[in-house]
Amino acid sequence: MTNIDPQQLLLPKEVIYCKKCVMSNQRPRITFNDEGVCSACTYSETKHKDVDWMHKKKLFEELCNKHRSSDGSYDVIVPCSGGKDSSTIAHRLKYEYGMHPLCVTFSPPIYSEIGWKNLRNFIDSGFDHVLVTPNGVINRALTKTGFVHLGDHNEIFDRGVMSTPFQFALKYDVKLVMYGENGEAEYGGTSRINELPGMPWDDFEKIYYSNGLDELIDIANSMGYLPKSFTDKDFDFYRMPDIDKLDKLGIEMHWFAFYHKWIPQGNFYYAATHTGFETNPEGRMEGTYSKYAQLDDLTDSFLYYMMHVKYGFGRTTSDAAHEIRDGHITREEGIALVRRYDGEFPLRSFKQFLTYIDVTSTEFTEIVDKFRLPHIWKKVNGEWKLKNSV
Ligand SMILES: [Zn+2]
Secondary structure: OOOOOHHHHHOOOOOOEOOOOOOEOOOOOOOEOOOOOEHHHHHHHHHHHOOOHHHHHHHHHHHHHHHOOOOOOOOEEEEOOOOHHHHHHHHHHHHOOOOOEEEEEEOOOOEOHHHHHHHHHHHHOOOEEEEEOOOHHHHHHHHHHHHHHHOOOOHHHHHHHHHHHHHHHHHOOOOEEEEOOOHHHHHOOOOOOOOOOOOOOOHHHHHHOOOOHHHHHHHHHHOOOOOOOOOHHHHHHHOOOOHHHHHHOOOEEEEHHHHOOOOHHHHHHHHHHHOOOOOOOOOOOOOOOOOOOOOOEOOHHHHHHHHHHHHOOOHHHHHHHHHHHOOOOOHHHHHHHHHHHOOOOOOOOHHHHHHHHOOOHHHHHHHHHHOOOOOOEEEEOOEEEEOOOO
16 A cells, blocks of 8 residues: 555656647656657647548547437437536537437536536536436545545546446446547547547556556555445446446447547537536636636546646646647747646635545645655755756
8 A cells, every 4th residue: 555646656757848838748648759749749730630520520420320319218428517528518419410418427526616507507408417426425435545545536536427427328228428538639648549439448447547446445444434334336336337248238438529629618618608608707727727627526626736746737737738739829828827827726625625535734735745756846945846847
């Protein structure tokens, strides 16, 4: 039992930044070419210049034709948070492609007011929707385990987000599950799946999670985080259905962004127009300059804060890198934004986060500092500073 994310062990010891965007080579699984350009920028160039999107759209129509129901029954499951991206996908599937989506949300640990409002607005714009809210005691215990042992409180949430759509696909006999984008291609990661329309079953565990579920449950149990008595059934929402069974039934997982050029800003305008999506009333989100991405979960800022601690880059780097690739800002503007906001401490929801995972602020600092690697951080006059920045 170590206090390190296994992905941290694989990081290159020399920190470099992409020559085109602001992304660092400390992002897990990202690669850089000989010119010092990251794999996300290389993919983005192909996406903007070489891909025949009209042809991809035709392929998407064929996929919908294969699955579309004739009697109005559900024919596609859309994992949906009520955020700009998933709302846009569900709306386009229904109104542009004539599909009959069932939208499934796996509840975040703590809903924000604006997140809840956006989800309601989305449902009220004409969608059937299921909200899966896991047992609060179990969810807190596993969320705490993820934070303490992996520096990632969302490890268990991510499992729920990935697993529940397939559980509902089985329940309603729906053969198509539509996710948004291939994060590995869009934001930097392994390039070997760039040309695939969906994540291969074998890669789910390898790419989406840092730790096995049973291992996480064992740790939670040994630390005394879990209630005295529990059974395997208590963790069902976090478990992927049997892959062979999904395969045999012909259930397919696809990324919408494989068939459509993925522009987060474009999704924002679309959702604002069609599903009543609203931006954060408090202005920009902590740790970044953006006010329209990932608003629904009050604990999300800690995911990005920990990314900054573990890898030396935060939410501003991620947001700016994508906007540079999309041509919305220059690299110089991106660098200025990173210097200003990256790694900002999420003060607004700090108390709620501590209460949720049942950790004191002193314990919080101790846990956080265990994830700081010596090739990324140094202490100057008692304060942690990055050794290298963009
Ligand atoms: Zn880049």
